[in-house]
Amino acid sequence: AQSVTQLDSQVPVFEEAPVELRCNYSSSVSVYLFWYVQYPNQGLQLLLKYLSGSTLVESINGFEAEFNKSQTSFHLRKPSVHISDTAEYFCAVRRKKEYGNKLVFGAGTILRVKS
Amino acid sequence: GAVVSQHPSRVICKSGTSVKIECRSLDFQATTMFWYRQFPKQSLMLMATSNEGSKATYEQGVEKDKFLINHASLTLSTLTVTSAHPEDSSFYICSASSKSGMADTQYFGPGTRLTVL
Numbered sequence: 426a427q428s429v430t431q432l433d434s435q436v437p438v439f440e441e442a443p444v445e446l447r448c449n450y451s452s453s454v455s456v457y458l459f460w461y462v463q464y465p466n467q468g469l470q471l472l473l474k475y476l477s478g479s480t481l482v483e484s485i486n487g488f489e490a491e492f493n494k495s496q497t498s499f500h501l502r503k504p505s506v507h508i509s510d511t512a513e514y515f516c517a518v519r520r521k522k523e524y525g526n527k528l529v530f531g532a533g534t535i536l537r538v539k540s
Numbered sequence: 541g542a543v544v545s546q547h548p549s550r551v552i553c554k555s556g557t558s559v560k561i562e563c564r565s566l567d568f569q570a571t572t573m574f575w576y577r578q579f580p581k582q583s584l585m586l587m588a589t590s591n592e593g594s595k596a597t598y599e600q601g602v603e604k605d606k607f608l609i610n611h612a613s614l615t616l617s618t619l620t621v622t623s624a625h626p627e628d629s630s631f632y633i634c635s636a637s638s639k640s641g642m643a644d645t646q647y648f649g650p651g652t653r654l655t656v657l
Contacts, residue, residue: 429583467650468544468546468650469584469633469635470648471645471646515584527574527599528574528584528646530583530584530585531583532582532583
């Protein structure tokens, strides 16, 4: 079975400051890794994903995450946040085998960007 | 990205009644749909996985007779909460997936807030 731990339930940060949202996972098999974002009153949107290859993946809005196999982590970072980044962020994993296999989510981290 | 809708967005019902929630993929054919439940300040918990035209696969601990799932077409899945009770009050979220490359991407609906009085 897989599990995901997001160590921070809330992260307050000032606008233009850097931020890191932590995610650790546990799995006995190889997994794909995902970050989803949920803006207020909206559904989850895929932010970025790691499938294979380069361990550093980037999103179109400046976020990046690095897969660290030895530390079983997939932390999300952004060098300079905006007010519009305020949202809840979910880390998730899925087993590599079997198309359609389920996602296992962390509890979520609420990012609050203050001006 | 792909769009998934849910209807209704909010529903309040009396204890003992049944509630149907619809999940639609608006611009793609979803071979697989997932239903999640989210309690306040908790993670999304998968309830069941459904493939078009076949019976849903329920996660351990989820009562299939209470949470009826139908996936009759490639664009529509429904979740019916039968004989709802206050403990069924929760945020229900669906996602839809179509095979794409190495890993299918799930597109999520906006969720349905169910309150059972």
